[in-house]
Amino acid sequence: MQQLEQDLPFQRREWRAQRVGWLLMAAVVAAALFGGAGPLTTTTAEAGSLHVEYRRFDRFKAPTPLRFRVGGRATSGTGPDTLRLWIDRDYLGRFQVGGVLPTPDGVEVGPDRLTYSFVVSNAVGPAEATGPVEVTFHLTAEAFGVARGRAGLPGGEAVAFDQLIYP
């Protein structure tokens, strides 16, 4: 046919490139199925009695839960105890803090960290250690890139956890 810009070698290369593209697409979908909210992404960091459960990868403006578990603590038995937990300020600045479960009793602002205090009940009995208590922060990522998390108990253990937020 006159004046048709057919180019068979190019066409074959294009079809090959398309097949490679399909494989990449399949890989992306597979990664998303297993990652995101999946079982491979959620991981824990721990130091002593402090455990934090977090997602290694998450996405911009997507909700991501941060779960702290503090192991058995002896109580004085004379009334509700207070759990104080500090979180690095730069880390929290990259998120919007939605709900905190339970609602913190108070938040103290420090130069590089925010310290949350929670009331811990000791309904178990006088002078007995309470079981591990769990505090959940519902965060929404507001900045993408690596979020370096630091948190800990004042004067005690501290944990580090890094997250990668996709744009």
Add this chain to the structure above:
Amino acid sequence: MDAVLRAVAIYTFLLVVFRIAGKRTLADVTTFDFVLLLIIAETTQQGLLGNDFSVTNSFLLITTLIGLDVGLSLLKGRLPRLAKATEGVPLVLVEDGEPFEDRLRGARIDEGDVLEAARRLQGLERLDQIKYAVLERDGGISIVPARPGGGG
């Protein structure tokens, strides 16, 4: 600045994804493909706007997208290799009534698609009435009918 980067990212991504999907993805006119395109439009919206629903943001995004389109077409005019990479090349599927099976397979088209185009465009009934059937760059099939009495 955010808005411009989003627009560039999404425009480029859609360009690449539709190139990978193949020409027929955009040319198919079944009801389902139409629905699919509508859904894709919806998924793009949030990524483009983010949380900013201001009119200014919309204007910025539209300007960037149209600008990219114009820029790309100017660039394609100057660099023929870019034009080939982004648009592809036409492909003869049927010559003098004989289909090229390997090309039909590669393009994921069957004879029925060619015959449908022949009926729709030229009112032809059979494959042997087709001199050339060409898969154009936009995914549509064009038909050159055989001259009556043979030859051509």
